[in-house]
Amino acid sequence: xxxxxxxxHRSDHPHAHRSRRSPHSAGLRxxxxxxxxxxxxxxxxxxxxxxxxxxxxxxxxxxxxxxxxRSAQLLAQSINDKADGALEVRTVADRSAxxxxxxxxxxxxxxxxxAHGAKxxxxxxxxxxxLGASGGARARAGADGAAGSVRPAPELxxxxxxxxxxxxxxxxxxxxxxxxxxxxxxxxxxxxxxGDDPTGQGIFFLxxxxxxxxxxxxxxxxxxxxxxxxxxxxxxxxGMSFVVGLIGTAFxxxxxxxxxxxxxxxxGMAWLYSxxxxxxxxxxxxxxxxxxTLGVMALFVMLNFTSSGGIFRPEMQNGFFAALHSFWNGAxxxxxxxxxxxxxxxxxxxxVWTLVGWLAAGVVAxxxxxxxxxxxxxxxxxxxxxxxxxxxxxxxxAVPEPVSGAASxxxxxxxxxxxxxxxxxxxxxxxxxV
Numbered sequence: 001x002x003x004x005x006x007x008x009h010r011s012d013h014p015h016a017h018r019s020r021r022s023p024h025s026a027g028l029r030x031x032x033x034x035x036x037x038x039x040x041x042x043x044x045x046x047x048x049x050x051x052x053x054x055x056x057x058x059x060x061x062x063x064x065x066x067x068x069x070r071s072a073q074l075l076a077q078s079i080n081d082k083a084d085g086a087l088e089v090r091t092v093a094d095r096s097a098x099x100x101x102x103x104x105x106x107x108x109x110x111x112x113x114x115a116h117g118a119k120x121x122x123x124x125x126x127x128x129x130x131l132g133a134s135g136g137a138r139a140r141a142g143a144d145g146a147a148g149s150v151r152p153a154p155e156l157x158x159x160x161x162x163x164x165x166x167x168x169x170x171x172x173x174x175x176x177x178x179x180x181x182x183x184x185x186x187x188x189x190x191x192x193x194x195g196d197d198p199t200g201q202g203i204f205f206l207x208x209x210x211x212x213x214x215x216x217x218x219x220x221x222x223x224x225x226x227x228x229x230x231x232x233x234x235x236x237x238x239g240m241s242f243v244v245g246l247i248g249t250a251f252x253x254x255x256x257x258x259x260x261x262x263x264x265x266x267x268g269m270a271w272l273y274s275x276x277x278x279x280x281x282x283x284x285x286x287x288x289x290x291x292x293t294l295g296v297m298a299l300f301v302m303l304n305f306t307s308s309g310g311i312f313r314p315e316m317q318n319g320f321f322a323a324l325h326s327f328w329n330g331a332x333x334x335x336x337x338x339x340x341x342x343x344x345x346x347x348x349x350x351x352v353w354t355l356v357g358w359l360a361a362g363v364v365a366x367x368x369x370x371x372x373x374x375x376x377x378x379x380x381x382x383x384x385x386x387x388x389x390x391x392x393x394x395x396x397x398a399v400p401e402p403v404s405g406a407a408s409x410x411x412x413x414x415x416x417x418x419x420x421x422x423x424x425x426x427x428x429x430x431x432x433x434v
Contacts, residue, residue, distance in 0.1 A: 037290075037291070037293070037294055040294055041297060044302045045301075048302035048306050049306060051320070051321070052312070052317055053306065053311065053312065056165070056312045056316045058083075058166075058316055059317075059318075060085060061087050061088065061166065061169065061170070061315040061316070062087075062088045062090070062106065062107045062315070063079075063087055063088070063089055064089065064107045064109070064111070065089060065090075065092075065113065066091070066092055066093075066097075066098050066112045066113070067093075068093050071113075076090060083173075090107070092110065095110075095112060095157070099157060102157060102158070102159040102162075102190050102191060103159065103190065103343060104343070104347075105162050105343065108159070108162060108167065108170055108313075108315070109157065109171070109173075110157040111155075111157075111174050111177070112154060112157065113154050113181065114153055153185070153186045154174075154177075154178040154181060154183055154186065155185070156170065156171060157188050158170060158187060158188070159189065159191035160189050160192055160193055160199075161191040161200055161342035161343070162191065162200075162313075162338065162342075162343075163200070164200045165311065165312055165313070166312075166315065166316060167189075169316070171185070191342055191343065193342070194259070194260050195257075196257040196258065197256075197258045201310060202256065203252075203310060203337050204334060205310075206248055206251060206252050206337075207305070207330055207333055209247075210247075210248040210273060211304065211330070213248075214244055214277035214278050214281075214300070215277055217237070217240045217244070217278060217281075218237075218281030218292060218293075218296055221233050221236050221237055222282060222285030222292055226285075230369060230370045233282050234282065237275070237278035237279055237282045238279075240278055241271055241274035244270070245267050245268075245270035245273075245274050248266075248267075248270040248274075249267040249270060259337075262340050265340050266337060266340065269332075269340070272352070272355035272356065273332070273333045276329055276359040277358075279359065279362025279365060280296075280358070280361060280362040282362075282365075282366065283362060283364075283366045283368060284296075286372055287369070300329075300330070304328055307328045308330035308331045309331050309335060327354060329355060332351045332352070332355045332358070333355065335347070335351045336348055336352055339351060
């Protein structure tokens, strides 16, 4: 029997296996870490968009009944009781007062009843039954109409330029009331949109285009431009906002004809809006680094588009997004554009000040970033000087003679710069993917 023994490699195998697997483990951990960002975006977008748009319903939507008599008051009170907080119904003296309320966006619909002055308390109870939309009530109303004299059809005044969805909701509320009175409802749009934007939602999609051009530029200026001094990055941000504003104005005017006048004012608001996003994003990039894309998406997509009022006004949303609408920059742009183009500038100054406030927040963010970078550069310079001194002392103690090709001076920092460049490249690739 041979006494030769085969070499035992079992003791070496685990180490070899571990060394072969370790590069893949590190790469897998690296990828999994980066996948946190799209998962957070998925959760954030779902919560924001579904929370804002999934179940729109009126909440204290202001409407009016035209008339100062008892019948108008009873009708308004009946609708209020039946609506259970969905509507806020008031009375206005006449049709011209209702039109003024619509043009000032104090109300979003005004009902001119054909029974104004003809019915008393019984008319109010009939309207309460009409909100239930029963067939028997409609039949009785038709019989009453046939027995009486011919009266003008009931009219609903709306302003679709303020919000097409709100006007649609108001029409659904008053259509069964008019049917109960035995006549079709006549709808009059006192502030219509331009012909090339029948729903009025083109302004919202213009907001989306300007927003994307703005916050995507943040990743480039923050990533590729991180080696530049902050004053140059601010210059790039301001210049980019100028160009993005011009592109948005071109879309709104000569390209898609969403706006038929006031393009200069539109460009001014587009520039304010874009500059605010770019300055805020450039400032917070100093602190958030590769998480900046997620941060600007949360601020200027998830919370911004959903609270802008471009699809549903705040009266059609829950309290959270309705509250954001009062001061968020997207709402300032959308409502400011509506006011400028359709409502003769009523309330425009407040919306412009909203945009100015966000621009001021961007200036504050830039100031904080400049201070932080100055302190960071000083600390890094001190650390590098100390490390160089320690390394030089160690080299002198260990190697009396200079060694050719030794890493010293700028060459010693190349691995660090390579790692930083790689991180910037990953950040830009991630932003472009989003």
